[in-house]
Amino acid sequence: MLVSTMNDVPGYRITEVKGEVFGLTVRSRNAFSNIGASFKALKGGELKGLTKNLQTSRQEVMERMQAEAEAKGANAVIAFRFDSGEIADMGSEICAYGTAVIIEPIS
Numbered sequence: 001m002l003v004s005t006m007n008d009v010p011g012y013r014i015t016e017v018k019g020e021v022f023g024l025t026v027r028s029r030n031a032f033s034n035i036g037a038s039f040k041a042l043k044g045g046e047l048k049g050l051t052k053n054l055q056t057s058r059q060e061v062m063e064r065m066q067a068e069a070e071a072k073g074a075n076a077v078i079a080f081r082f083d084s085g086e087i088a089d090m091g092s093e094i095c096a097y098g099t100a101v102i103i104e105p106i107s
Contacts, residue, residue: 001066002076002103009076009103018072018100023064027057028091054094058082061096074100 002009061082069077080098087093 001069001074003062003066003080003098004076004078005080007079009078011106012076012103013106014078014101015104016102018069018074018102021065021068021072021074021077021098021100023061023066023068023096024093025057025060025064026087026091026093027053054084054092057092057094058096061094065096065098069098069100072100074102076101076103 008014065077065080077098077100080096083095083097085093
């Protein structure tokens with residue numbers, strides 16, 4: 001499935017709009033990761049445990065969004081975006097969203 005941040009796809013035309021699609025997850029950080037991140041933050045540098053959690057979360061929400069688009073009969077998602085936020089200082093909410101469409105090559 002093609003996923004694009006653009007509102008159109010060069011070389012293709014949108015023949016049908018299936019609607020908005022979302023992928024969502026809320027992840028908590030484990031206590032050891034939080035403790036390690038606190039010490040690492042004191043001296044600076046990448047917080048690898050938190051980076052890995054974010055990468056895993058983004059992959060998960062992309063897959064969920066694509067599955068929702070496929071269930072609607074779409075073959076592409078346009079205007080794709082990520083959003084994230086904190087939930088009660090206990091975890092992170094990650095959302096992927098866009099517009100599910102059917103595209104066809106321009107002949």
